[in-house]
Amino acid sequence: MSITVYTSGLYFIPTPIGNLEDITIRALRLFSAADIIACEDTRVTGQLLKQYKITPKQLVKCHEHNEKSISVELCKAVQQGKIVCYCSDAGMPLMSDPGHILLQTAIEYKIVYTVLPGPSALLPALAMSGFSTESFTFLGFPPHKKGRKTFIDSLESYLNTIILYESPHRLLSLLEDLSTHKTLKNRKLYIVREISKKFEQGYFGLPIECLEILTSQGIKGEFVVVLSDCF
Structure with missing residues (x-):
């Protein structure tokens, strides 16, 4: 070679x-x-x-x-x-x-x-979720303050799989927003932290279920949140 x-x-x-x-x-x-x-x-x-x-x-x-x-x-x-x-x-x-x-x-x-092609948290999280990979939307980090509610409300317009990044400081706030939203509260989530690291861990459930689990465990690491498709 x-x-x-x-x-x-x-x-x-x-x-x-x-x-x-x-x-x-x-x-x-x-x-x-x-x-x-x-x-x-x-x-x-x-x-x-x-x-x-x-x-x-x-x-x-x-x-x-x-x-x-x-x-x-x-x-x-x-x-x-x-x-x-x-x-x-x-x-x-x-x-x-x-x-x-x-x-x-x-x-x-x-x-x-x-x-160059190479490491990214986006595709491993999508693949591990088990949700549809035929069509997905990556939206990066939600706004911190200004425009955050509008952003959350806009998620219901996406019927395909949605992928978000979120910091450990705002993850619980995101889950609270999703769990109280009239439609998003019914979409299954896959949340994974510390991808490729020793303490990599994933969580499945509805927003309220993930909120309860992560509230009891504590928030550490970098997170990717995947919302299931509606098909």
């Missing part, structure tokens, strides 16, 4: 969401070849690179506070023949994660870019 020689371009690289063994060989080779690795948090990505004995040539921050300014610098580096990689702290960049401004800048500058 021949080893790929990577050429100048911008590479969006998914990173493990829990188990570090979920990193791909291609991702590791690109990290090793990169002239610049841009990431959401240099401490988090630095630990991942250290685990695989990769010493970055240049490791820079690219997050919500500086993404607009540094995106131009990164795209210009690609124009100069550099290999630039971007990753968020965990999972697939651009999917409820930073990276959109960088990608839009890449399109504007007409540089070569690609997104």
Whole structure:
């Protein structure tokens, strides 16, 4: 098998969401070849690179506070023949994660870019739910405050499987909203936390049942909430 020689371009690289063994060989080779690795948090990505004995040539921050300014610098580096990689702290960049401004800048500058396949909480949660995978809607994180009620009410218009991300601080609030909603209270849920980690755990039930279980157990970890389809 021949080893790929990577050429100048911008590479969006998914990173493990829990188990570090979920990193791909291609991702590791690109990290090793990169002239610049841009990431959401240099401490988090630095630990991942250290685990695989990769010493970055240049490791820079690219997050919500500086993404607009540094995106131009990164795209210009690609124009100069550099290999630039971007990753968020965990999972697939651009999917409820930073990276959109960088990608839009890449399109504007007409540089070569690609997104590698790899780890994401979305599809494992959907597959584990046992609900229909023929048609589904991913809506990311519900609004924190403004627009939250409107968002919850809008969910009943989706008859297919729905996938949400939610933080541990707001999960019980989400379940309370679902359990008191006139129609959503009857839709079965699959809730999974800590996907790919040692304490991965899933819960099935109606919103009120899941609320009771998780209230008694305590809320820890990152959660994916899957609502069953109506077909």
